[in-house]
Amino acid sequence: MTRSAGLDPRRTAALVRKEALQVMRDPSSLAIAFVLPLVLLFLFGYGVSLDADDVRLAVVVENPTPDTAGFTATLANSPYFQVTELRSRQEAVPLLDRGAVRGIVVLGQRFSADYRAGAEAPVQVILDGADANTARLVQGYVQGVWSTWLTQEALRQGRSLAVPVVAEGHVRYNPQLRSRNFLIPGLIAIIMALIGTLLTALVVAREWERGTMESLMATRVGVGEILVGKLLPYFVLGMGGMALSVGLAVTLFQVPFRGSVAALVLVSAVFLLGALAMGLVISALTRNQFAAGQVAIVAAFLPAFMLSGFVFEISAMPLPIQALTTVVSARYFVSSLQTLFLAGTVWRVLLPDLLAMTAIAAVFLAIAVRSTRKRLD
Amino acid sequence: MAAASDPLVVLRGVVKRFGRTAVVDGLDLAVAPGGVTAVVGPDGAGKTTLLRLMAGLLAPDAGTVTVCGHDTIAEPEAARADLGYMPQRFGLYQDLSVAENLALHADLQGLPPADRPVVFERLLAFTGLAPFTGRLAGKLSGGMKQKLGLACVLIRKPRVLLLDEPTVGVDPVSRRDLWAMVQALRDDGTAVVWSTSYLDEAERCETVVVLDGGRVRFAGPPADLTAQVAGRTHVVEGLSGDRRRIQRRANALPAVVDALIQGPAVRLVLAEGAAPPAAEALGDSAAQVVPVPPRLEDAFVALLAPARPAVPGVRLDVRVGKGAADAIAVHDLTRRFGDFVAADRVTFSVPRGEVFGLLGPNGAGKSTTFRMLCGLLPASGGTARVAGFDLGRAAPAARARIGYVAQKFSLYEALTGRQNLAFFGGVYGLGRRALAEAVARVAGGLHLDAALDATVADMPLGIKQRLAVACAVLHGPEILFLDEPTSGVDPLTRREFWRHINGLAEDGVTVMVTTHFLDEAEYCDRVALMDAGRVIALGPPEDLKAAHRTAEVPEPTLEDAFIAAIAAERRETPP
Numbered sequence: 001m002t003r004s005a006g007l008d009p010r011r012t013a014a015l016v017r018k019e020a021l022q023v024m025r026d027p028s029s030l031a032i033a034f035v036l037p038l039v040l041l042f043l044f045g046y047g048v049s050l051d052a053d054d055v056r057l058a059v060v061v062e063n064p065t066p067d068t069a070g071f072t073a074t075l076a077n078s079p080y081f082q083v084t085e086l087r088s089r090q091e092a093v094p095l096l097d098r099g100a101v102r103g104i105v106v107l108g109q110r111f112s113a114d115y116r117a118g119a120e121a122p123v124q125v126i127l128d129g130a131d132a133n134t135a136r137l138v139q140g141y142v143q144g145v146w147s148t149w150l151t152q153e154a155l156r157q158g159r160s161l162a163v164p165v166v167a168e169g170h171v172r173y174n175p176q177l178r179s180r181n182f183l184i185p186g187l188i189a190i191i192m193a194l195i196g197t198l199l200t201a202l203v204v205a206r207e208w209e210r211g212t213m214e215s216l217m218a219t220r221v222g223v224g225e226i227l228v229g230k231l232l233p234y235f236v237l238g239m240g241g242m243a244l245s246v247g248l249a250v251t252l253f254q255v256p257f258r259g260s261v262a263a264l265v266l267v268s269a270v271f272l273l274g275a276l277a278m279g280l281v282i283s284a285l286t287r288n289q290f291a292a293g294q295v296a297i298v299a300a301f302l303p304a305f306m307l308s309g310f311v312f313e314i315s316a317m318p319l320p321i322q323a324l325t326t327v328v329s330a331r332y333f334v335s336s337l338q339t340l341f342l343a344g345t346v347w348r349v350l351l352p353d354l355l356a357m358t359a360i361a362a363v364f365l366a367i368a369v370r371s372t373r374k375r376l377d
Numbered sequence: 378m379a380a381a382s383d384p385l386v387v388l389r390g391v392v393k394r395f396g397r398t399a400v401v402d403g404l405d406l407a408v409a410p411g412g413v414t415a416v417v418g419p420d421g422a423g424k425t426t427l428l429r430l431m432a433g434l435l436a437p438d439a440g441t442v443t444v445c446g447h448d449t450i451a452e453p454e455a456a457r458a459d460l461g462y463m464p465q466r467f468g469l470y471q472d473l474s475v476a477e478n479l480a481l482h483a484d485l486q487g488l489p490p491a492d493r494p495v496v497f498e499r500l501l502a503f504t505g506l507a508p509f510t511g512r513l514a515g516k517l518s519g520g521m522k523q524k525l526g527l528a529c530v531l532i533r534k535p536r537v538l539l540l541d542e543p544t545v546g547v548d549p550v551s552r553r554d555l556w557a558m559v560q561a562l563r564d565d566g567t568a569v570v571w572s573t574s575y576l577d578e579a580e581r582c583e584t585v586v587v588l589d590g591g592r593v594r595f596a597g598p599p600a601d602l603t604a605q606v607a608g609r610t611h612v613v614e615g616l617s618g619d620r621r622r623i624q625r626r627a628n629a630l631p632a633v634v635d636a637l638i639q640g641p642a643v644r645l646v647l648a649e650g651a652a653p654p655a656a657e658a659l660g661d662s663a664a665q666v667v668p669v670p671p672r673l674e675d676a677f678v679a680l681l682a683p684a685r686p687a688v689p690g691v692r693l694d695v696r697v698g699k700g701a702a703d704a705i706a707v708h709d710l711t712r713r714f715g716d717f718v719a720a721d722r723v724t725f726s727v728p729r730g731e732v733f734g735l736l737g738p739n740g741a742g743k744s745t746t747f748r749m750l751c752g753l754l755p756a757s758g759g760t761a762r763v764a765g766f767d768l769g770r771a772a773p774a775a776r777a778r779i780g781y782v783a784q785k786f787s788l789y790e791a792l793t794g795r796q797n798l799a800f801f802g803g804v805y806g807l808g809r810r811a812l813a814e815a816v817a818r819v820a821g822g823l824h825l826d827a828a829l830d831a832t833v834a835d836m837p838l839g840i841k842q843r844l845a846v847a848c849a850v851l852h853g854p855e856i857l858f859l860d861e862p863t864s865g866v867d868p869l870t871r872r873e874f875w876r877h878i879n880g881l882a883e884d885g886v887t888v889m890v891t892t893h894f895l896d897e898a899e900y901c902d903r904v905a906l907m908d909a910g911r912v913i914a915l916g917p918p919e920d921l922k923a924a925h926r927t928a929e930v931p932e933p934t935l936e937d938a939f940i941a942a943i944a945a946e947r948r949e950t951p952p
Contacts, residue, residue, distance in 0.1 A: 014484030018470060018477070025472040025513075215468025215529075218432045219485050220457050374453065376434045 007224050015221070015229025019203070023233060032198050033241040037191045041245060044187050045180065045253050055138055057081045058092040058101045065112040074149045075105065080141045096128055103127045103138045184255045185337035186310035188245045190301070192268070193330045195241050196275025197282065197300035198293065199234040204283035205292035217374045227368060231276055238272045239265075249341070259340030267340070267354060271333040274361030275300065280368040304330035329360040385410050385537050385568040386431055390440035393426055393591075400426045402591035404440070408568050410536065412583030413559060415599075416572040419681065419867040420838045422588040424572040425465065428541045431570065432462040444537055461535035463526050465542050471515030475506055475525055478514050482529040500528040503558060518739050520551025527558060538562065538569045544578065546864060548738035548893055549936050550943070556581070574867045577896075580673040589681055602676045609647040609679070610671040612639065613656070617663040621879045626660050628876070635678045637872065638879070638900050640919040646675045674868055681869055704729045704856050704887035705750060709759035712745050719745040721910035722759065727903075729855075732878070732888040734901035738943065742910040743891045744860070750889065751858050752776045764855045777805075780849030784861045786841055790834040794825060794844050797833060798851060805852035812851075819847045823877055839870040843877060850881065857881060859890040863897060875900050895935040906942055913946045 023029045059075060061068045076083040084101065086092050092104045106124040125142050127135040207213040216226065246264065249255045257264075278300060279292075286292045306312060307321070308330040314322055325331050332353035339349045384407035393401040400423045408414050416424050429435045430442050433449035433456050442449045447456040469478055479497055488496060501507040504524040509517065514525060523543055530538065540559070544552045556578065559569055563583075571582065579585045580599050587595040587602070595602050616623060624643050627636035632651035637644045645666070647653060656664045705727040712720040720742045727733045735743045748754040750763055752772040761768045766775035788797050795816070802812040820826050823843045828836060833844065842862065849857060859878070863871045879900070882888050890901065898904050899918050906914040906921070914921055918935055925938040933941070 008487075010487070011485050014481055018473065018481050021477060022470065022472045210468075210471065211464050211466030212468045212470055214434065214464040214466075215462065215526075216485070217434055218457065218460065218462035218464075219482075220454055220487070221485055374434075375436060376429060377436060 007222070007228065011221055012225045012228050015225060016232050019229055019233040022203075023237060029199060029203065029234070029237065032195050032202070033237040034244060036195055036198075037188075037241050037245045038248070040191050040194075041184070041187065041248055041253075045184055045248075054082050055080055055103070055134070055141075056084070056101045057138070057142075058084050058086055058095050058104045060086050060089055060092050060104060060106045061111075062088065062107065062109045063111065067112045067115055068107045070153070071107065071146075071149050074152070075142075075145050078141065078145050080138075081145075093126075096126065099128070101128075102131075102134060103142070105142060180253060181255050181342060182338050183311075184249045184253050185341040186308070186334045188242070188249060189271070189308065189330050189333040189337050190304045190310055191245055192238065192242055192272060192333065193275055193304035194297070194301045196234075196238050196272050197279040197296045199238060200230055200276045200279030201282040201286075201292040201296040202279075202289055203234070204230060204280055205286060205289040208283070208287035209289055214376070217376075223369060223372050223374060226372060227280065227365075230280060231273070234276055235269075235272060238276065239268065242268045242272065255341055257341050258344040260345045263345045263350060264337075264340050267333065267336040267350065267357070270354060270357045270361060271329060271336075274329045274357060274364055277361060277364035277368045281364055281371055284368065284371040303328045307331065308334045310334050326356075327360065329357050332356045382409065384408055385445055386570070387443045388427075388430070388440065391430060391437045391442060392439040393423075393430060393435060394438050400591050401430065401437075404591065404593055406586065406593060406596065408537070408570060409584070410568045411566045412563055413569040413571055413581075414584040414586060415579035415582040416570060416586045416588060417574070417576060417579050417677065417867075418588035418594075419869050420574075422867075423591040424588055425541055426591075427588065428462070428539050428570065428572055431537075431539055432460065433457060434462075459536040460539070461530035461533075461537070462539045463530050463541065463543060465545070469514040469522060469526055469529070472513060474511050474513055475517070476510040478525060478529055479532070482532050486533045488532055496532060500531060503531075503561070504528045505554065518551075520547045520554070520739070523547055523551065523555055524558070527555065531562075534565065534567070536567060538567055540569065540571045542572050542574065544573060544575060546893070549895060549939055550738060552578075553940070575894075576672075576674040576677055576868055585673070587677065587680060594680055599673050602680070603671050603673050604676075606646055606671045606676045606679050608668070609634075609649070609651075610669050610675050611645045611647070611653050611666050612669050613643040613645065613659060613661075613664050613666050614641075615664050616641065616643070616661055618661045619883070621883050623659050623661055623664070624879065625876075625883070626658075627654065630654055630658065634682055635675065635872070638875075640899055640922070641917075644669070644675075646671075646679050677868060678872065702729065703727060703762070704731070704764060705733075705889065706762040707746075707750070707759070708761075710746065710749060710756055710761050711758035712742075712749060712754065713757045718910050720749065723907075723910075723912055724759075725905050725912060725915055727887055727889065729887055730882060730885045731902045732882050732890065732900060734898045734904040735889065735891045735907065736893075736895070736898055736904050736939065737907035738893075741907040743907055745910075746907070747858065747860060747889070747891050751779060751781050777852070778854055779856045779858060780846075780852070780854035781858045782845045782849045782860065782862060784864065786845040788833045788841060788845055788848065791832065793832055794820075794829040794836070794840075794847075797844060797848055798829075801848040802851050807852060815851045815853070819851055822880070823847050838866065839873055842866070842870070842874055846874075846877060846881075850886070854886070856887045856889060859888065861891055861893065863892070863894060871897070895939060898935055906939065908943050908946050914942050 057075065059072050061072065072083065072085060075081055089106060092101070095101045096104055104126040106126065108124065123146060125139060127138055129135045207216070246257070250257050279296060282295045282299065283292045286295055304310070307325040307328045309325070314325050314331070317325070336350055336353040339346050386408040388404055388406045391401055391404045392399055404427070416427060418424055426435065430437055431444065431449070433442070433444070433453050436450050444456040445459050449456045470481070473481065479500065483493055483496070501510065504527065506521065506525060506528065509521070514522065517525065527540070527543070543555055547555065559571065562569055571578070573579060582599060584597065585595070585599045585602055586593060613623060613627070620638055620641065620643055624636045624638055627633045627643060627645055632648055632654055633645050634648050635646040645653070653666045656662050656666060703726040707726065708724050710720060710723040711718065723742070723746055735747060737743045745754065749756050749768070750761060752768055752775055756769070763775040764778035768775055789800065792800070798816050798820070799812065802815060807815060820829055823846065825840070825843055825847055828840045828844070833841060836844065863874055866874070878888055892898060901918060903915070903917050904921065905912045921942070922933050922935055922938045925933050925941040930937055
């Protein structure tokens with residue numbers, strides 16, 4: 001919190017009280033703090049998933065045998081696939097072209113014979129590579145089903161496994177590999193970046209538009225008092241929005257929370273302060289609600305969405321873009337939240353994140369103090 | 378220790394530039410305590426910039442500004458300690474009630490809680506807002522908002538009070554209240570600086586400062602300024618011909634600085650040393666030219682007008698509708714919004730070629746009536762014929778014969794004048810050839826040729842206003858509707874504007890205008906005075922004035938008549 005030299009407690013309290021009254025009477029701030037997170041969480045929480053469930057798959061069995069029937073049944077029983085059985089490639093390829101199936105598994109003419117003879121794996125997988133992510137997932141799943149089937153067959157027949165080494169994976173932190181578990185904490189970070197910035201950007205711009213800022217400036221009210229008068233009420237409101245989002249994540253979306261609440265409050269507070277300060281800077285520069293809203297979305301939401309590692313892996317970005325992400329506060333907040341939700345209170349991760357967010361918040365607060373001068377020119 | 382009569386605000390050699398334009402250009406001024414200083418000047422003269430410099434909201438590029446002995450830039454806190462400033466847009470919180478706005482300002486200005494009940498009671502009584510303490514500021518009328526704004530500034534009795542155009546958009550009744558409130562302050566030794574476009578307000582101040590082009594053209598008692606045109610003001614009475622034609626002829630004479638329609642007469646301000654024109658020179662041998670005492674406005678126009686080119690009237694090809702003798706005929710026109718009757722059995726008619734004014738306080742139903750006549754709002758009952766067409770059945774046909782100038786002009790700011798004209802011509806369905814002809818004729822008549830290729834955003838207000846009229850008359854309408862055309866506009870721009878409107882009326886265009894501004898109503902042939910949705914008086918301005926002539930007010934102005942008529946009406950039928 002800024003504690004500039006002459007912070008008159010009564011003037012500050014009057015400004016905070018005024019802002020609180022306005023929040024309660026004008027539903028737009030409440031909507032930003034509470035309705036916006038709800039909408040975004042439902043939209044992204046239910047709409048976006050990086051898992052492939054019920055992928056439609058065509059299985060071409062050119063020469064049906066008990067072996068092919070067994071393998072097809074294993075595929076069909078897997079939760080990942082919805083299987084259509086066909087007799088020839090000619091039937092299957094048009095389905096792939098139309099997008100009716102995402103992949104084709106071909107069990108060739110000699111599947112049974114080769115398998116019985118212990119020769120090379122005679123399974124061909126044809127994939128729709130347009131969506132590379134799904135294609136890779138399907139490939140992995142088919143491979144997994146194939147090795148499951150081989151193991152089952154080997155056990156059933158009392159044979160030793162043909163595959164000499166099996167890599168047995170053990171996944172920590174998110175054992176079911178539910179993408180929702182890391183998407184939702186990241187999403188909360190994005191939501192907070194947006195609402196934090198919007199809240200202050202819009203209300204200060206409104207004071208400029210209605211001329212109330214001009215009359216405030218002609219009184220003895222100090223810049224520090226104006227800023228605290230804006231930050232404090234919207235900080236409380238923003239933390240309310242944060243609590244709502246975390247509550248929904250844990251109850252409705254069943255994302256595990258393994259860290260400490262105190263650490264969560266600390267990182268959220270630091271991040272929110274930075275976002276609110278950025279909103280103050282935006283509104284001081286635009287002095288117009290419409291422009292402030294636009295700038296807040298472009299300057300806060302887009303970088304938070306694209307450059308925070310929320311969906312797009314930072315290490316996969318070109319170096320200059322990677323460098324750019326280091327000044328995006330949301331990047332550290334995404335990492336902190338994912339850690340707190342999925343791993344626990346790991347200070348080795350949280351401390352550097354906190355440090356970076358504090359630095360960015362301090363810079364925006366400094367700019368806010370400078371740009372909220374008590375003059376019009 | 379400073380003497381009690383030392384000036385409270387002092388400006389020395391102040392320059393303020395925005396980009397490369399000097400809006401205030403080498404200004405020296407001292408404001409004494411215990412009086413009201415009116416700052417007047419044409420739009421863009423630098424009035425608002427001057428007040429903001431005094432409030433310390435702008436830093437001068439050269440020179441110094443001191444308030445109560447403190448430099449506004451070097452010691453901003455000390456300079457603001459005894460300063461009250463009310464910007465043009467009130468500075469009230471719309472979502473807060475009257476009491477909450479007052480309490481906020483009491484906290485901000487450090488009024489001890491123990492003093493509050495007394496101070497609040499005094500201010501609420503002073504402003505007449507006591508019955509409305511719980512009402513949200515956003516729900517107050519324009520006049521009440523201004524009073525609350527003033528009350529907020531007065532919580533700590535500032536020694537210097539700056540009011541930026543406090544009476545713009547305020548009806549005459551509230552205007553009088555505000556003026557009385559400020560009068561009470563002068564006795565406390567407060568220095569009040571009041572910027573205004575209304576010279577009748579300036580005339581009642583101790584000091585008037587005339588700004589033009591960022592410089593002081595006159596500073597001193599208003600009587601001294603008025604004295605500059607002593608012996609140079611006359612009225613032309615007993616006209617047998619059209620007063621508008623006489624006004625135009627007078628304006629063309631080199632001896633006449635200003636000619637203005639005033640009721641049935643034409644008022645003249647002569648050039649220095651010029652003899653009054655003979656009645657024959659004005660084209661009306663029956664008329665008499667009689668000397669009258671000067672007014673501040675005469676002196677103001679004489680001081681600033683010579684720098685401005687005279688503008689002749691317009692020539693339009695007016696389409697003349699068939700049949701109907703009256704351009705507008707309204708009978709029992711009613712409009713309800715739910716239970717609320719905004720216009721209640723309004724009845725009047727306007728003959729072709731008349732300038733007709735619709736007057737009334739805020740919320741009287743002027744705008745509602747106006748919108749119904751433009752075909753923008755359907756009526757709930759009654760009939761209205763415009764240009765011979767029944768609005769209920771043939772609104773589109775009527776609309777094709779009217780031109781409409783909205784209060785905010787509705788021009789495209791990013792386009793040039795020519796592009797705006799081309800757009801509106803296109804909207805009215807003019808072909809390329811017809812459009813080119815219409816643009817040439819209208820732009821020539823309204824003296825817009827030089828401004829056609831400038832972007833609207835860069836145009837001075839007067840030019841914008843004329844361009845808006847040009848856009849509205851391109852299609853040669855029979856009737857021109859003007860909605861509050863000169864609200865907050867200075868006397869020079871207002872005169873120029875009316876010169877054009879009169880030119881249109883001479884060409885046979887019927888003009889219907891709404892206004893708050895009662896001097897403007899003098900330009901009308903007839904006015905309808907509305908209150909609470911009903912027409913309470915109808916007739917020529919001079920008849921209205923005559924009806925309210927009393928022993929106390931032997932020569933009532935139209936404003937006096939207006940206030941008396943509304944008071945009488947409200948006594949008879951309490952709301």
